[in-house]
Amino acid sequence: MPFVVASSKIEAKPIVVVEKSDFDGWLAGQPEFHRSWVASQDFDAEGGKTLLLPNESGNTEAVVYIKDGDWNIWSLADLPARLPKGHYTIATELSPKDATDLATGWSLGTYAFDRFKTDKKKYATLVLPEGADEDMVARTVKAVTLVRDLINLPAGDLGPTALEAAASQVAGEFEAGQGNIVGDDLLTYHYPMVHAVGRAAADAPRLIDISWGDKSDPKVTLVGKGVCFDTGGLDIKSSAGMLMMKKDMGGAATVLGLAYMIMDANIPVRLRVLIPAVENAISGNAFHPGDILTSRKGLTVEIGNTDAEGRLILADALAAADDEAPDLLIDVATLTGAARIAVGTEIAATFTDDDALFADIAAHGEKEKDPVWRLPLWDDYRHLLDSKFADINNTASGGGYGGAITAGLFLKEFVEKAKSWVHFDIMGYNVRARPGRPVGGEAFAMRALFALIRERYGR
Structure with missing residues (x-):
């Protein structure tokens, strides 16, 4: 400060x-x-x-x-x-x-x-x-600064290895446990879609796994999309489409910031943070359109488009998180352009089947001026993800309509045991300057989520 x-x-x-x-x-x-x-x-x-x-x-x-x-x-x-x-x-x-x-x-x-x-x-x-909570001020400022700095770093300075190091700094400050599964070990430990998306990059893909807190406390798990750069893979993006792709790890940055706030405030939860960190690059061993991947959960996934890679790595991480049946499972991702079309660039599109959870998130979003807006997990659109050759396709048919919803429905396939789950599809970036919010990386929904978690689980 x-x-x-x-x-x-x-x-x-x-x-x-x-x-x-x-x-x-x-x-x-x-x-x-x-x-x-x-x-x-x-x-x-x-x-x-x-x-x-x-x-x-x-x-x-x-x-x-x-x-x-x-x-x-x-x-x-x-x-x-x-x-x-x-x-x-x-x-x-x-x-x-x-x-x-x-x-x-x-x-x-x-x-x-x-x-x-x-x-x-x-x-x-x-x-x-007078009356200000100095610790809360410092906590929030440090967390927001962490998120913004990570998103603003060019991809040449923040690949999967550097993102792992940033996570280690946060974990180390609070003596949290951390394990990192890197490269071909992802196959050994059953994260096949994280491996497939990231294997073409020189900087090896990895799964960052942080644990903190008493095992007897409520289980809160955070999953963040860590695509450090996205070329689109073999379904390559245009040059204009790649310009902002250093921010495609905004979900990972956000959950690291939220984890920092939770640990710094010593909220009595059993915290787990899962970040699949990859670069979606192009080389001779890149995954292809039409490939069929077997996910960690066992569902087979046909690749309709290699540029829909974020949901693939999230799916493996969500399946691992879901195995523990957490009390609250949160994932944050810069996932779809469709969400930006739906709610613009300054609101976090939010998906959950838990009405009470969203009501609490929305209330805290309003109090904290950290806006969220709920979009439906409309099950009638699930057929758009059907595949003739696999259990599910990673992209929807039907001309791209409802793209943020179908992406949410894809992720929903990998969450069964969690008592409550919410998915955030965020911009992760300010495209215009406002007081306190310059152009560049931004922590979407983080302050609202911290307020929610502190209210639900704090002493």
């Missing part, structure tokens, strides 16, 4: 919060000098706008912030970059949640992916508001 400091002894300029509806009354009660200054600025008191108030010497005395509606994590996230460098304090009473959210958003407003280009921006610093 480099731009949020927890010290009340620092001399800081106040951010005076004025409700939009009260602005005229507030202004009428100000000294003539300030009234004249505001009039000279032709200030439009709209929600989220700020105005620097000078003293008679011309130095900034305070900042006026116009509030219009409830606080949320992003309310002040643009201020670190907009305000002059210095220390500021929020001069209004806040609930503990609002104080925590505002400090979190402020810190995330200073995020920049600076590994290859120095961030020369000077940011303003916030004094941690």
Whole structure:
């Protein structure tokens, strides 16, 4: 939290919060000098706008912030970059949640992916508001930063080996157990579709498996799609289609961030994280359209398209997770363009047959400003995945309609024993800049899921 400091002894300029509806009354009660200054600025008191108030010497005395509606994590996230460098304090009473959210958003407003280009921006610093949960602020900021950094890394710097190393750093911080099944060992330990998708790459495919917590606690398992780069395989993508494919491991990054938050908060669950990490590359031993693979579960899968590889590796990982009948099974993946067509680029498409689970996720998504939207696992579309030669096809017939739904139905075939399962089809990337959310990698649904898990299983 480099731009949020927890010290009340620092001399800081106040951010005076004025409700939009009260602005005229507030202004009428100000000294003539300030009234004249505001009039000279032709200030439009709209929600989220700020105005620097000078003293008679011309130095900034305070900042006026116009509030219009409830606080949320992003309310002040643009201020670190907009305000002059210095220390500021929020001069209004806040609930503990609002104080925590505002400090979190402020810190995330200073995020920049600076590994290859120095961030020369000077940011303003916030004094941690009274009542804020400093640990929660730091936890969220670190997890979101981890997810964004991993997604933003080019594929040349984050292949399966590097993704394994990143997972090891998270696991090691909390003394979690980790096992990695690499290369041809995937065949020995029965992850044949992970092997098939990744075998053509120079960087060997692998299954990353992290375990943490007391075995007597409720079992929560996270599965994340870790396609570090996707050429499309032999059904090769266009050059334009490959430009964003460094983000195709966004699901893996998200579950690592969520796992970090769970372990850092010491939530009493038996956590397992499964990440099939591959590069869908092209070489002489690449899997082909028309191949039939035998999955970990034993279902045979006809390959209708090698560019529908994410569901293949997820299927093997989900089958392994499902064997343990977890209380809650969550998978996160940058899975289909169809989901982006359905809900756009800023909402996590969500699939589950558990109505109560989705109601809780949606409620937390609203509270955390981490939006989700439910799409149906419409069983009447299952016939679109029928194959003449295998138990199931990895792509649907019917012209691509309902592509996110049929992808979800494919995954559903590999989940039977879990008490509750939810699948997220995410963008994993901000395509426009908003306060606290620059263009680039993003942690979709992670904060909502953490709130859910903390509420359900926390002490």
